[in-house]
Amino acid sequence: MDVQTSRVVPDGGWGWVVVAAVAVINMTNQSILSVFGQLFVGELRRMNEDTFTSALITNLNSLALNFSGLFVGPAIKSFKPRNVAATGCVLVSFGLALCSFATESWHFIVGYSFFVGFGLGLISPSTFMAINSYFSNKRGRAVGVSLAGAGVGQVLIPHVVRYFLDNHGFRFAVLAMSALSLTGLFGAMFLKPLHPPVKHNNRRHIRLLAETDGEKGQTSPLQIVVVATQSKMDEAHLKSESLCRRMGNRLVQAMDLELLKDGVFWSIIVGMALVYTATINFTMIYPDFLGQTAGLNSTAVAFCMSVVAGADIVCRLLLPCITDHLRIPYRVVFLLGTAGLLFARLVLAESQDLGVIIAMSILMGMMKSATVINNNLTISAHCRSDKLAGGLGLSMMSKGVIVITVGQLLGWVRDYADSYVICLYAQILLLLVVVLAWAPEIYYRFRMQKRTSSKSMETTLDAAEEGAKLNS
Incomplete structure (x- = not known):
């Protein structure tokens, strides 16, 4: 039986611990976006940068965040949501640490736009996948509570940023945010998968990609003779075509295209x-x-x-x-x-x-x-x-x-x-x-669903009536 169809969703239990853990991750990482102006605009002005530079940094951050979707699907399938979320927290922390030592605007593009953006892009879908596996009927309220963590962060973190900026300066304020984002690793520890996925043998996967259809089918002496009699040009052509087709199929499957x-x-x-x-x-x-x-x-x-x-x-x-x-x-x-x-x-x-x-x-x-x-x-x-x-x-x-x-x-x-x-x-x-x-x-x-359900109900009633007549 297919694992996906036989999965039992507890609709709670340890899932609420997962929700609390995701709320912590959102509070200390996703809310970083809300303090960009408070944290960086003043420093950019001291560098004599204009509004265009600030807009460029935030737009590139959004671009990196969303285009991480190119990798996030295969990453979650291969490395579990917990590991992907933890990697995202590390990238956010590393990007902010780079920004704390910035002396030119392109340093913010590397640190904030690329590393922070890519890290946040990994966090959002991986934490949702962790919650999704534990809830069915209560999935909406579970997601709502976890996202409320980001809202709480948007209320509290600006005050933390203001304290460090006023008392310790720009560098220590950004380093404090870098350290705060690492607390998301504590939350990631609790994202235990409901059903551990089947382990993936990467070496065997690579070997299968390199093999040709003929090589994988060598199971009888007759097949060995047939392959041996093929011309070298045909064999090279088939090998290249088979490899390209297999790689394409793997890409489609990995990204669910x-x-x-x-x-x-x-x-x-x-x-x-x-x-x-x-x-x-x-x-x-x-x-x-x-x-x-x-x-x-x-x-x-x-x-x-x-x-x-x-x-x-x-x-x-x-x-x-x-x-x-x-x-x-x-x-x-x-x-x-x-x-x-x-x-x-x-x-x-x-x-x-x-x-x-x-x-x-x-x-x-x-x-x-x-x-x-x-x-x-x-x-x-x-x-x-x-x-x-x-x-x-x-x-x-x-x-x-x-x-x-x-x-x-x-x-x-x-x-x-x-x-x-x-x-x-x-x-x-x-x-x-x-x-x-x-x-x-x-x-x-x-309307179509309602019509289908009504027809199904009519069929059931007709069958019940015929059964009653036969019994009588």
């Missing part, structure tokens, strides 16, 4: 990438929108940002309990969150009243949590468990492509129009594309 044959999967990963890009762009411009367009002072801006973060954290804990209890599909919750983000930004673009801004900030935090929590869950609901690692990797790669293209376009729109309101409308357009593309498809699949 056959998922790209599925149109619905394409719709999912591209739609989520568009929402992700719009969210990143909004996070970047929201403080300036509040200060310059809405005319709020720094205290009001900070309050509105705290409202968004607070609503996000609370909903990461509460929303999954509601949606899991009601058994609402993850993709539907993601779609509702996207529609909510669209509505909130539309209201912000049309009204700059403080009361309206606070209300929309609360709604924004709530809807953002719906998309963040159900991002990987949507992939897990669509992909088989043996294809999940590859699906997560492909989703990350799609985000990298959309961020570097559509994300840059949003930045150009903001600079060209010199208007944060027009930039909001550009984000609204992206979210509207996702809503219009997903809603009819989800409704159609729901």
Whole structure:
């Protein structure tokens, strides 16, 4: 029997220890992204670098984070989620340590953009895979609690950074963040796999790749004679063709590229990438929108940002309990969150009243949590468990492509129009594309599923009636 189909999911137990461990990893690593400006912008200014350099460092970090999806699927399959997560924590710590000794801007590109970005890219899917194996019905709330760890980190770590910057300077502040990220290794220790995977014999794997079909089939004297009589040119041609075909098949299997044959999967990963890009762009411009367009002072801006973060954290804990209890599909919750983000930004673009801004900030935090929590869950609901690692990797790669293209376009729109309101409308357009593309498809699949279930019920009732007649 297939291991994937016979797996028993405990829906808790040690899984809650895994959730707590992932929350620790997220709190000390994923939240590093939220303090980039606080930690590095001042030092970049002392180097006489402009805003373009800061944007370049953060964009390249996002690119490395998402394009790590090219390797994360095969890595999780070969080395277990625990080892991949631990490697990610080490890379984040090493990258921050390099940044602490930076004297030129390219040092930040190497340390923060490459090492920190790649490390964070390894952490997110590997920790999700660890949680996914322990939960079924409670998977949403488990993921919500683990992601709340990142929210707590976004609240606490800025104060830690401020303390070290004020009392010990830039270098010690970055080294403190480097040491803090290593505490994620403590969390990674508890990511025990539910079912240890079959050990992979790498030497045998390499030998099989190098063998030809003829060499692997030498099991009888007749086959040996047939191979020996082939011409050397034909043998070399067959050997090269067989090796290329086998390598291609191995690559497709390792990265689960056959998922790209599925149109619905394409719709999912591209739609989520568009929402992700719009969210990143909004996070970047929201403080300036509040200060310059809405005319709020720094205290009001900070309050509105705290409202968004607070609503996000609370909903990461509460929303999954509601949606899991009601058994609402993850993709539907993601779609509702996207529609909510669209509505909130539309209201912000049309009204700059403080009361309206606070209300929309609360709604924004709530809807953002719906998309963040159900991002990987949507992939897990669509992909088989043996294809999940590859699906997560492909989703990350799609985000990298959309961020570097559509994300840059949003930045150009903001600079060209010199208007944060027009930039909001550009984000609204992206979210509207996702809503219009997903809603009819989800409704159609729901109708088809309902029709199939009703036909199945009618068949069952007819069979029961015939059985009753025969018995009578």
